[in-house]
Amino acid sequence: MNTNTCIYSEDEVFPDFLVGKERAALERWNNGDPLGYLEISALDVVYFDPFSAGRLDGLEKLTQLYESIRGQVHVDRYEMLHPKVQAGSNMAVLTFNLISHEGNDCQQWNCTEVYRQEANGEWKIIQTHWSFTQPKFQ
């Protein structure tokens, strides 16, 4: 599906559309390419991960962070567990747990993505929150 398709949150296919968009970006990420996420993030995106000292604000800062680790992520396979989409009229939240396998290692993640439909119809991420599942045990 063309990610530029103007699709509305009340469409029956909307959850699949959003999960597909996320998977496409994640699969590029897993091969060391952060551009998939940057291309679908809005200018005003805000971002949390377990490595940063606090919230990052804006696409420029997110680009700096992602470019600094370009080529360093190599995930062999992943499982996106129970993706759930809760949609309003022009915003939606996608949540899931993720298991990422790299060789014999695996990491477990909690993820929240908030998408907003822009004036041109495209859905873009305005908030990303990655955290470790039970970090004290990992």
Add this chain to the structure above:
Amino acid sequence: MNTNTCIYSEDEVFPDFLVGKERAALERWNNGDPLGYLEISALDVVYFDPFSAGRLDGLEKLTQLYESIRGQVHVDRYEMLHPKVQAGSNMAVLTFNLISHEGNDCQQWNCTEVYRQEANGEWKIIQTHWSFTQPKFQ
């Protein structure tokens, strides 16, 4: 402000309204009372924290979790850093960093709350994500 007030996301006062709603629930939480959050969470709320084995789905499961720790949280003081509201027509995302002080201890948090305006005009939380800021260093 009465939290039942029918307020719309395009109102100029909306960010203050949402932050006020969050602070009111947080201050009850900090005194061992989880009801403040439960009262403003929707039936279909989903929830992440650093202690749970994955996403919790639904108000019933969140109620069980919160009731199990009722009376156990005693935060002396807190700082909500740079709260930011990004609003659509009937959904909004509130993000902030939080520092919670209890005696000489302090914990640093990343937080994402997604609110949705219900049919009766009330704004309720449909997604909560709490994680530690840089958990490997805490």
